[in-house]
Each structure stands twice: as C-alpha cells, then as structure tokens.
Amino acid sequence: MPATPSEIREPPDPPSPSLWSMMNVSRRTQLLATGAATVTVVLWASAFVSIRSAGAAYSPGALALGRLLSGALVLGVFLLVRREGLPPRSAWRGIAISGVLWFGFYMVALNWGEQQVDAGTAALVVNVGPILVALLAARLLGDTMPPRLLAGMAVSFAGAVTVGLSMSGGGGSSVLGVVLCLLAAVGYAGGVVAQKPALGHASVLQVTTFGCLVGAVACLPFAGQLVADAADAPLSATLNMVYLGVFPTALAFTTWAYALSRTTASRMGATTYAVPALVVLMSWLALGEVPGLLTLAGGALCLAGVAVSRSRTRSARVVAAAPQPEQTRESA
Template sequence: MTSRTPVLAVVAAGVTVALWASAFVSIRVTGEFYSPGALALGRLLAGALVLGVLLVVTRSGWPTRAAWPGIVCSGLLWFGVYMVALNWGEREVDAGTAALLVNIGPVLIALLSVAWLGERLTVWLVVGGAVAFAGAAVVGLTTAGPGQVTWTGVVLCLVAAVTYAIGVVAQKPALAHASALQVAGWGCIVGAVACLPFAPVLVAEAAAAPWWASANVVYLGVFPTAVAFTTWGFALSHMSAARLGAATYLVPALVVVLSWAVLGEVPTTGGLVGGVLCLVGVALSRRRPAARPAVGEPGPVVR
C-alpha cells in the first residue's frame, strides 16, 4: 500500500486476503460432501443472515438508488455466478490449471478499471502484476496433483475470473453512495436469492453430510463471505480497484502456508518459490512512479 492509504484500509485488505485464502482450504475439505451449487447457496445464506442482522442492528437502512446498479451487478455476478462457477470448475480441472485461469481476474480488474473507472495503470502496477501472476501460476502448477482438464472446467474457471473482475469494478462506484456493509450485505442477499434453485439439493446434502462439513459451510458464510467482503468493500472505498485487486495475488502464497498448517500438506520447492514471487509482485505493484518536477522547478542534482 502507500503512505496515503489509511491504516485501517490496509488492515481491512489484509483481513480479506487471509480469510479468502482460508476459504480455499475449507472448500477443499467440504467439496466432497456438497455439490457446487449447494455449497454456494449454503455459504451465501449463512453470510446473508449475519450481514442482515448487522444491517438491522446498525440501522444502516436502504442504500441510495445510485448504489443499487453496482450492488445488484456484484451480487449476481460475484456472489452468485462466481461462487458456483469456481466450485464447479475446480472439479473439472486440476488445481494448477484452475490457478492459472482464475488468477486472470486481477489482470482483468486492472484493465476494466482503466476502461470503466478511469483509473491509471502505472509501470510498477503492470510489472508487479506480471511477477505476482507468474508466482500464482508456479504455485498452482507445482502443488497440483494428477488430474484431467475438460473444456467445461476451463470455461467455468474463465467465467469465474470474468465475473469476479466485473463484480469488483461494479462495486467501486456503488461504494461512493453506500457503506461497505450495505454493499456487502445486499450483494450477498442478491447472490443468495439467485442461488435459491439449489435449495432442494442443499437440504438433501446437508442431511447426509457430517457435522464438520456443514460447520465448514457456515464458516465460509460467516468469515470468508460476511466478514471478508465487508472488509474488502471498506478497503476498496479507500484505494483503486486495480491496486487492491493486485493484493489478492497474496492469496496463493497464504494457501500454501495454510495447507501446510491445517492439512499437513508440505509445500514443494516450487510452491515456496511461487509464494515468494507473489509477495514480491504485490510489493512491486504498491510502488508509485517517481514524481516529475513541475515546470520551472529544478530536477534532482547529480553529484
């Protein structure tokens, strides 16, 4: 981040990245008992319940009319389509291919931010994004087990990347007219409503699943969804979409660490190298180009 970014926004971004990394581990152990649509709906219902209570307790009220296009767009695409597509896509392709495809998302965020929000791409943001993407690819390719790749899985992962990017960019203007809690809360509710057709499957699978798998679904809804999307919205309201999007390249590095700590999966050398590249890339993307001296002002003196 930069010195001009509020400390709370930096903390919020860190909370989001850490919780989203934990979601990958949780989904990995829960997906055996819940199908993609049911898992998405269960997660969204838990998140909507928590956020709905917070909206009532804080008396946040209805967002203004100007915020609703961004809320509905992000709710349908990011909370709804993205979660189902990602859950489904990761069943059709190996982890390495999924990592490569889904991590196109931050690149698309940067491009869409320029086209739709008028943000400016800096050299450091481009260089840092390239290094971080390479790191994410190394993590995925070197930690994946044997698996097959289907065209269905490739398309679903690409759909996840595109809907994630559009959802982020749609949220940015909405945050100018509503709080982070309102944007996250109503977006989650919109996503849950969109996923209601999976309700019968969710009920059947919840009845057959072990208690800890259902507890993981609740965890996904409360923390990586309710908490993380709210802290994400707060951070996004204080920094550019492109720079915040680049910060999500920290997720693959954290997934390696969490998988080691929680699942006992010892990281490979490639996984460690890729994680370091992710960290370096995000650090580079945070840098700003040197300020040019104003017209008439002397430049730096070389001695």
Template sequence: MTSDLRPGRARPALAAAVTVVLWASAFVFIRSAGADFSPGALALGRLFSGSVVLVTILLMAGHGPPPRSTWRGIVVSGLLWFAVYMVALNWAEQHLDAGTAALVINTGPVLIALLGGFFLGEGFPIRLMAGIAVSFTGAAVVGMSSSAGAATLLGVALCVIAAAAWAVAVLVQKPALVQGSALQVTTGGCVVGTIACLPFAGQLLEEAAAAPLSATLSLIYLGVFPTAIAFTTWAYALARMTAGQVGATTYAVPALVVVLAWIVLGEVPGPLALAGGVLCLGGVAITRWRPGRARRSSPEPTD
C-alpha cells in the same frame, strides 16, 4: 523507496489484508465441505449464512437500506460475483486440480486492472502493471507446482467464467460504493446472490441432512468469514483504493494457501511452490510501494 502506509492508507491496506487471509482460508474449507455438498448447494449455504450475519450486523448498526442509486451495482455484482462466481468456481474444482484452478482464476486481477483502466479512468500505472506481472508469474509457478495435469475444457471454461464475473462485478461495485457504505453494498449483494441461488435449496436441504458435522461447520465458516467479513473488508478497501490496486492484493492468496495447506492439511510445499509464493508476495509489495518523492507529493486520501 518507502512503503505507502500513511494513516489514511493504512486502514484500506489492513482491510485488504484481512480479505486476502480469509479468502485464502476459504480454499481449505471448500475442500472440506465440497466433498459433501454439490456446487450450487455449497454456494447457497455459504451465501445464506453470510446474509444472516450481514443483515443482523446491518440492523444492529442502525443502517438503513442502501440508497436507490446503488441498487444497479448491488444487483449486478450480487448476481455475477456472489452467485455466478461461487457456483462456477465450486463446479470447476470438480473438473480441475487445485493448481490449475488457482492459475486460471488469477486472471481475475489482471482483468480488474484492465477494466479499471479503461472504464474507471484509473489508467495503467507502470508500478501496478509490473507488480501484477510478477504476481501472475508467481501464481503460475504455484499452479504448476500443484497441478496434476487433470485439467478439462469444462473446468477451464468455468474458471474463466468465474474470473470474468469477478472482474465485471468489481467494475460495477466500485461506483456503488461512492453512494453506499461497504456494509450496505456487501449485504445487498450477498442477499441478491442468495436469492439467485434459491433453485439449489432442495439440494442443500437433502445434502445437509446427510453431511457430517465437519462439512456443515465448514460451510458455515465459509459464509461467516470468507463471505460476510471478507467481502465487507474488500468493499471497504475498494472504496478507498483503485480497483487495480485492491485486485492486485489478492495475488497474495496463492502464497497463503500454500502456507495454510501446510499448517492445516499437512501438505508440505515443494521448492517450486515456495518460490512461486515469494513471487506472488513480491508482486503485491511492488504495487504497494512508491518512491519517496511521489509519496510526499501525493494528496492525503480521506476515509
């Protein structure tokens, strides 16, 4: 068994890795900013910061607006993923401990793999399904290790809504990436999400005036790195991998969150969290490895 990281596959894999690392860092910064910003205001501030960066890059790169054929996917993914997902997750974390929230949100990659198999013709490869099963088990272990038993029905429902919005958004985003670039599709989605969250503008202005500098900087970081950069690298990977494969890579997030919380917040992980993290990474590795014969016979992807 050999790692499937030929040159044509290395760049999408690297893009997915960048996404995973930045999304993992978001949990730390959401905790910092969430104490001073309400869910809607935090989502709007993050999306507005990301939109400013993305539109600037788009103009500097000389890209035009996305093709008309991509607008449907951009609008739907922008509303569901950039708006509904972010507000629902921010709100859910006010009612759930981090471990339970992470566990429920991690149903997202499972839904992505199932929807991709049914509606995008990606099928249900045994190795992918096995990797998802191992990683989901790891995510459950990480969730149990950090759960304080503070789950509420509203918090769980909001996490389920966020996970479902994420999965459906990926389903409509992937076809849009056939006609538009990752930068165009991501910029469009982020702008749509920002517009959808404008009703929270009053809250954002009021809370930003009272928030400490550290919370405001955390909000800006969330917009620039886990949003502008990470969503673009996600789109780049999604255009070149199956939805199930790129979704499965996000199972590395819980393991990285454990490490980042240890380094940044001084939260020493227990044996259960470490074991769950290893399972998460092991499941991702399973989805990215192929037998040598299949690797040699599969066609070279194009960028």
C-alpha cells in the same frame, strides 16, 4: 482609556492544516486500508481449504447458497444493529450487478470448476481475474495503470503460474473445469468493477449486505439441493460451509469493500495475488501438504509482486497528501 489603533490587534487566523498533518492522515488511511485488505486476503485463502472439505459433501450450487445465506444472516444482524437501512437508489445498479456476478455466479462456477480440475490449475486460471479487473477498471472507471502496478502484476502472475504448475496433479485437466474457472474469473472481475461506483453512494456494510442478499436470491434454484445435501452431509462439512459464510464472505467481503472504497479497483485486484502463497502455507499447516521448492518460490513471487503493485513513489505520496486548493480555502 480606549485602546489606540496601534494597540488593537486582529485575532490570529486559525492554523491551516500543514502538509505534515495531511501526510499523517493519508498514511493512517492507507494503513487501515492495507490492514483491511490483509484480512480479506487471509480469509479468502482459508476459503480454499474449507471449500475442499465442504465440497466433498455439498454440490457447487448448494454450497454457494448455504455460504451466502450464512453470510447474509450475519451481515443483516449488523445492518439492523447499526440501523443503516436500505442503500440509496443510485447504488442499486452496482449492488445488483456485483451480487449476481461475484456473490452468485463466481461462487457457483468456482465450486464447480474445482471439482473438475486440480487445485493448481484452478488457482492458475482464476488468477487471470486481477488482470481482467485492471483492464475493465481502466476502460470503465478510468483507473490509471502506473508502471509499478503493471510490474507488480507481472511478477505476481508469474508466481501464480509457478504455484499452479507446481501443484498440478498428474491427472489431466478437464476442459469444462478450465472453462468454469475462467468464467469465475470473469464474474469476479465484473463484480469488482461494478461494486466500486456503488461504494460512492452507499456504505460499505450496505453494499456488502445487499450484494450478498442478491447473490443468495440468484442461487435460490439450488435450495432443493442444499436441503438434500445437508441431510446427508457430515457435521464437519456443514460447519465448513457456515465458516465460509461468516468469515470469508460476511467479514472478508466487508473488509474488501472498505479497502476498495479507499483505493483503485486495479490495485485491490493485484492484492489478491497474495492468495496463492497463503493457500500453500495453509495447506501445509492444515492438511499436511508439504510444498516443494518450486511452490515456495512461486509463493514468494506472488507476495513480492503484491508489495511492488501496492507501493508508490515518494513524490506520489507527497502529492496525494498535499492539501488541495479547495481544502486550503475552507480551512482559512
């Protein structure tokens, strides 16, 4: 017998994504981005120890070029294996600017500045960078400046000042060295803000690889110095230079770009305030430089500020995880 109208039932609608499932996806994405940022911060902190060792045998430009060539080689291999090819034309402006300012200019200026001033002064001046990132990102990218981010940056900067003052040596600081470290901070901030839009058009690996290549090309005038320094440098210094290229450059800049593509430039900039605290710990373990109580207190402030700047209120997390109207219509 044919079914009566009352017996005919419409198939059930496919279930729409619940708020709970959306929150789980958002939480997982946030955890991955936080993990990537953590890898970046740890490797960048280790770079300060390696730069101190390699910088005794390599001039600033030669060290930057050797580091970038090592990093570009590793990144290029991964790019070929993944067959990602060239980034689209729309991403090249950001890649070129970040490559020149961050991969090239920043590294040379920082290497040179650290030869002119003590580590404490360098860390203090370079840590102006995250503040510049926040200001530029708010102006050029429209990033918001929530109270927790501002409060966390203030606490972290106070910690960076404390670490810088406690680690400063008795010798006077060179005006040239301070200016170079300040220029490095400006290059870092400009590079981060330029890289953020490029990540909307190209993959993380493409942006990092070609940014590193652009930086290496910009540093090619130092090729003669690199060859001369490599001929006289001890093996340990050369290995430190290669380490800088493979880990703090190839790996750390890739994990940085991954995290930056999933959050704001201001929040990522504030994350780097954890670097001084980790540098203190690594110098203690690797170089036997026992930190004083003031240094430890400053490091704790840096970490506390990062925690505050990366936190969000419960209402903000719910809003971020809630499905948008467009998503709801597509899933219905």
